[in-house]
Amino acid sequence: MIEINDLHKRYGDKTALDGVTFSVRPGEMFGFVGANGAGKTTTMRILMGVLTADSGSVLRDGRPLTFEDRRRFGYMPEERGLYQKMRVAEQVEYFGRLSGLTASGAKKATGDLLEQLSLTERANDTVDALSLGNQQRVQLAVALVHTPEVLVLDEPFSGLDPLAVDALAGVLAARCEAGVPVLFSSHQLDLVERLCHSVGIISAGRMVASGTVDDLRDREGRGRLRVVVRGASPGWAASLPGEVVENGDEALVSDVDGDGQDILHLAVKAGKVEHFGWQRPTLTEIFREAVA
C-alpha cells in the first residue's frame, strides 16, 4: 500500500501542492487526473524521490520509502529519457540490468515486453528512427522491464494509437492482477473511467475528489433522472419538479427528491415513455464539476 499524506510544495511564492493525500492499494489501478499545472507531476516526482516535499510524507505499508524501495518501482517520468542512438532491445535490456536483472533475465523480460507492445520488429532500430508513439512504447518497456513492485507512470497513454492503448492497458491490468499498485496520470478521462478502480482529482494542488470510480459516479449522480418521452409536445418537461434540462423528447431532471414516481406519472401523461432511469455522470462530467 502506497500512502501519500498531506504533501505541500512551493516553488518560490507559487504553491504547487497544498495538502495532497491519497493512497493506492496492492492490485489497485489509480488514475490521477487534473488540469494542466494542477500538481500531478510534482506529486509523482515527490513519490519517486526526485523532488522533496516541503512537508508531508510518502509511506509504503506504513513506513517511509527508502532508496531501495524506489529502485524496485517502475517510473515513467514526464521528461522522457532514452538514449537516442541506442537500439531498442539493447536499451530496454540495459535499463533492466541497471535495475538489477541478470543478463539472461533482462534479455527474456525485454523480449516479452517488446512482443506485448508490438515492438519486436523494431528491436534492432535505434530510438531516433522511431515514431513518437513507438518511442513512447520503448519508454514504457523501460519502466516495466524489471517487474516493478509499484508502478508510477506520468501520462503513459499520451501519444499512443488505439491498439497500443489496448496493449498497454492489458499489460498494466496483468501487473495489477499480480498485486502491483499502479498509479498513472492521464488527461484521457474516458480511458481512466474504463481502466481504473479508483481515481483522484487534483485541482490547483488540492485533492478535490477521490475514491472508487463507482462510488464517485453513484455519489455525484444521486437524484438525477433521464426521461425520454416520444410524442410529447414541446415544453412538456417544464412542469417536472426539480432542475430540468429539456432537449426534444429527452429531459434530464436533477435534484430529484424521493423515488421520482411523481415524475414518471407526469411523463406517462405527456406521451409514450421510452426511457426512465437514474443517470450516473461520466468521469468527465464529475471532473468538470470538481475543477470548476
Ligand SMILES: Nc1ncnc2c1ncn2[C@@H]1O[C@H](COP(=O)(O)OP(=O)(O)OP(=O)(O)O)[C@@H](O)[C@H]1O
Ligand atoms: N521547477 C518548477 N519551478 C517553478 N514552478 C514549477 C516547477 N515545476 C512545476 N511548477 C509549477 O507547479 C505547478 C504544478 O505543476 P505540475 O507539473 O505538477 O502539473 P501537472 O498536473 O503535472 O500538469 P500537466 O497536466 O500539464 O502535466 C504548476 O503551476 C507549475 O507551473
Ligand SMILES: [Mg+2]
Ligand atoms: Mg505533468
